[in-house]
Amino acid sequence: DGGITQSPKYLFRKEGQNVTLSCEQNLNHDAMYWYRQDPGQGLRLIYYSQIVNDFQKGDIAEGYSVSREKKESFPLTVTSAQKNPTAFYLCASAHGTSGANVLTFGAGSRLTVL
Amino acid sequence: AQSVTQLDSQVPVFEEAPVELRCNYSSSVSVYLFWYVQYPNQGLQLLLKYLSGSTLVESINGFEAEFNKSQTSFHLRKPSVHISDTAEYFCAVSDWIQGAQKLVFGQGTRLTINP
Numbered sequence: 001d002g003g004i005t006q007s008p009k010y011l012f013r014k015e016g017q018n019v020t021l022s023c024e025q026n027l028n029h030d031a032m033y034w035y036r037q038d039p040g041q042g043l044r045l046i047y048y049s050q051i052v053n054d055f056q057k058g059d060i061a062e063g064y065s066v067s068r069e070k071k072e073s074f075p076l077t078v079t080s081a082q083k084n085p086t087a088f089y090l091c092a093s094a095h096g097t098s099g100a101n102v103l104t105f106g107a108g109s110r111l112t113v114l
Numbered sequence: 115a116q117s118v119t120q121l122d123s124q125v126p127v128f129e130e131a132p133v134e135l136r137c138n139y140s141s142s143v144s145v146y147l148f149w150y151v152q153y154p155n156q157g158l159q160l161l162l163k164y165l166s167g168s169t170l171v172e173s174i175n176g177f178e179a180e181f182n183k184s185q186t187s188f189h190l191r192k193p194s195v196h197i198s199d200t201a202e203y204f205c206a207v208s209d210w211i212q213g214a215q216k217l218v219f220g221q222g223t224r225l226t227i228n229p
Contacts, residue, residue: 004157031215040123042204042219043158050214090157099210100146100165103217105157 002027004106006091011111013078013085021076021109023091030095032074033103036060037088046089049074078111086113116141116207120220127195128228135190135223137179137205146208147188148217149179153201161203164188175199200227 004025013019025032031050035043045058049068063082068074074093078085089109094101121136139147146165150158162173169181179190188205205220 006157033217035219040221042118042120042221044219045217048214056214092157094215097210099208099215100163101208101215102148102160102163103158105150105159107157108155110155 004091004093004104006089006106006109008109009107011109013111013113015113016080018077018079019085019111021078021089021091021111023074023076023106024072025074025091025093025104025106026072027093027095027104028071029093029104030071031093031101032068033092033094034058034064034066034074034076035090035092037090037108043090046076085111087111116209116216116218118205118207118218118220120203120205120223122223123221124224124226126226126228129197130194132193133191133195133199133225135203135205135225137188137190137220139186139188139205139207141207141209145181145183147179147181148206148208149173149177149188149190150204150206150219151201152204152222158204161190195225195227197227197229199225201225 007022033048034046047066049055065077091106092103119138148163149161151161164181172178208217
């Protein structure tokens with residue numbers, strides 16, 4: 001079945017450490033997105049990519065980095081510069097070049113900083 | 115700039131009662147509106163969408179939403195809820211801006227169904 005796979009599902013990190021969250025899709029979608037979810041704040045866009053080797057900052061990119069070397073993969077690195085990294089992270093993808101595209105979401109990765 | 119306001123953070127209702135989850139948006143360009151649902155510890159799933167045409171859109175599990183341009187609203191309704199509808203619901207507005215799709219979400223409404 002086609003879909004988006006995020007790993008790990010749960011991750012614990014000590015302060016000062018970088019951590020990378022994996023996102024892989026087999027839907028042949030061009031666009032991929034990373035959102036951060038905090039209670040009561042909805043979803044906020046971190047980074048997005050419309051094509052391979054190109055990506056743009058979203059609304060809260062500070063302290064995060066991404067790469068898009070393959071169409072199927074869009075890993076997110078949470079760096080030590082991110083002041084409050086504990087959150088639920090969601091990866092999504094979409095096909096097409098329109099504001100009407102439906103996003104397909106992964107199951108999420110929950111990061112806790114100890 | 116686009117924005118979405120979900121007016122209720124939590125909505126408790128009894129099973130088989132009707133429910134309305136409210137959503138207001140602002141957008142200076144063409145409007146595409148979505149409702150997504152999130153079950154505990156999962157990602158989001160599309161519930162329904164308004165792109166154009168009929169202002170009343172329906173989902174396969176009995177939810178419906180009405181696009182009201184004059185009131186800039188896209189409220190979600192269901193005439194009779196079930197325990198399985200317990201979830202968090204997100205309203206979102208979307209557009210194509212500078213070569214990319216930009217989806218802006220509301221804060222979410224947690225729907226709790228009591229037996």
